[in-house]
Amino acid sequence: MSSTFEAADGVRAIDSMMCGREKVTSCYLVRADEPALVETGPTTSVETVREGLEALGIGPEDLAHIVVTHIHLDHAGGAGALAPHFPRATVWVHERGEPHLADPTKLVASATRVYGEEALNAMFGPVHPVPRERLRAVGDGDRIELGGRNLEVLYTPGHASHHVALLDSTSGGVFVGDALGVFLPDVAVLRPATPPPEFDLPLAVQSIERIRDRQPTSILFSHFGPVRQVEEICGRAIDRMRSWTSFVEEALEHTTELPGVVERLRAAAEDDLDEVPPGRREAVLDRLEVLSSYEMNAMGLMRYIQKGSGQGG
Secondary structure (H helix, E strand, O other): OEEEEEEOOEEEEOOOOHHHHHOOOOOEOOOOOOEEEEEEOOHHHHHHHHHEEEEEEEEOOOOOEEEEOOOHHHOOHHHHHHHHOOOEEEEEEEEOOHHHHHHHHHHHHHHHHHHOHHHHHHHHOOOOOOOHHEEEOOOOOEEEEEOEEEEEEEOOOOOOOOOOEEEEOOOOOEEEEOOOOEOOOOEEEEEEEOOOOOOOOOHHHHHHHHHHHHOEEEEOOOOOOOOHHHHHHHHHHHHHHHHHHHHHHHOOOOOOOOHHHHHHHHHHHHHHOOOOOOHHHHHHHHHHHHHHHHHHHHHHHHHHHHHHOOOOO
């Protein structure tokens, strides 16, 4: 069962129920003359997203655009499975990501190296190609016209080299994908998202600063929902990314083995959960580990740090 809620002026969020969990991944319907869906979630969430769109009055012939912030499977993995159900919808993605939605072979291989085949299939399901004739590539400064409103493309690398944020001309909100990390609004926990192979700290910080400098009315997280305290959440995101990078740098002074780095990161970052009531901590950690696990963050930070020091490729 899908649930929806108002996220911004003319924007409805759909809880895609990723991995069967509530408040993990948001997709967004932008109402306009040409309605747009921002993010698809993974293939395992396609039916839930379709139910959400139907509940919001969007039938198979109504959706005009599908826009993804980047091609990671929790954001765009369902694009190929969803597109046939909305045959008039154009699928928009950054120019670096377009080839991988048309042919997801390398994308799936990369994700398999991170998750393992069994976990990948359970979490995300199969990844189907999007027909090339339905894809449109975008770059920094482009505008996706929806009729009566538009989405301005802000190139925001750092989490990934093909990552974009989308500034909505009507609400003033910005869809940030994973540029700021992941946020659980019910417990106000923010965690970085620093996965391999492309995380880059200076680029990530620059991207957050760019989003903040546009003075949006709200931050529309893919994980999960809207936040109105823009200055505060952007500052926290930058601080958190820098501190987690420092934690892993310190861990690498003691061990280069992933399990050891993960344990040191987990211990160093424990204060991030200080405001979570003890009775809820286990459930909160479960949601966070689905979205942005200690292991995945450690892998990405280790690669970034070792690459910078000439120790890794």
